[in-house]
Amino acid sequence: MSLDKSLSFFLTGFMGAGKSSVGRCLAELTGLPFADLDDCLVKQQGCTINEIFAAQGEAFFRDLESALLNNLPLPSGGIYATGGGIVLRSANRKRMHELGRIVFLRTDWLTLERRLKLSVERPLVNQQGDLRAVHDLWLSRQPLYLDADIIVDTDQLTATQVAERIIAFEQRDGDLR
Numbered sequence: 686m687s688l689d690k691s692l693s694f695f696l697t698g699f700m701g702a703g704k705s706s707v708g709r710c711l712a713e714l715t716g717l718p719f720a721d722l723d724d725c726l727v728k729q730q731g732c733t734i735n736e737i738f739a740a741q742g743e744a745f746f747r748d749l750e751s752a753l754l755n756n757l758p759l760p761s762g763g764i765y766a767t768g769g770g771i772v773l774r775s776a777n778r779k780r781m782h783e784l785g786r787i788v789f790l791r792t793d794w795l796t797l798e799r800r801l802k803l804s805v806e807r808p809l810v811n812q813q814g815d816l817r818a819v820h821d822l823w824l825s826r827q828p829l830y831l832d833a834d835i836i837v838d839t840d841q842l843t844a845t846q847v848a849e850r851i852i853a854f855e856q857r858d859g860d861l862r
Contacts, residue, residue, distance in 0.1 A: 693785030
């Protein structure tokens with residue numbers, strides 16, 4: 686399956702939506718390189734995201750995330766799993782649109798709740814300590830996630846099936862702007 690090798694795909698969605706898993710599958714199916722932006726930040730900073738949040742706070746993390754996005758090479762041509770909050774800044778959404786396609790992995794709250802209950806590596810879940818507050822966060826971000834070129838409802842689909850839907854959409858609709 687082929688896609689334009691100069692185009693980047695930014696996988697967005699709430700924590701637990703499967704951005705990293707889908708990204709790896711999409712990269713495997715297309716031959717495009719894959720990067721998880723959270724993993725890049727961890728490597729760059731030499732500490733975990735939990736540690737960054739604890740020591741420096743969320744605003745500092747968001748600044749790092751924006752700087753990483755702004756320093757991606759043009760044309761970058763790759764698959765990028767983003768952090769769930771990258772959409773909070775309109776400049777980040779604008780930059781992702783400039784570089785390629787934003788893909789929103791839309792996931793039902795019940796699916797996310799099941800996944801998040803098992804997670805210990807998500808600072809916003811750890812800080813909230815209560816999934817009701819996380820649910821409110823999920824609700825507040827939904828309009829921002831909709832600023833996407835491609836929306837895939839992921840419930841009941843495997844990561845490979847989601848990746849295949851992204852490819853099919855892109856091959857069918859190609860020039861979205």
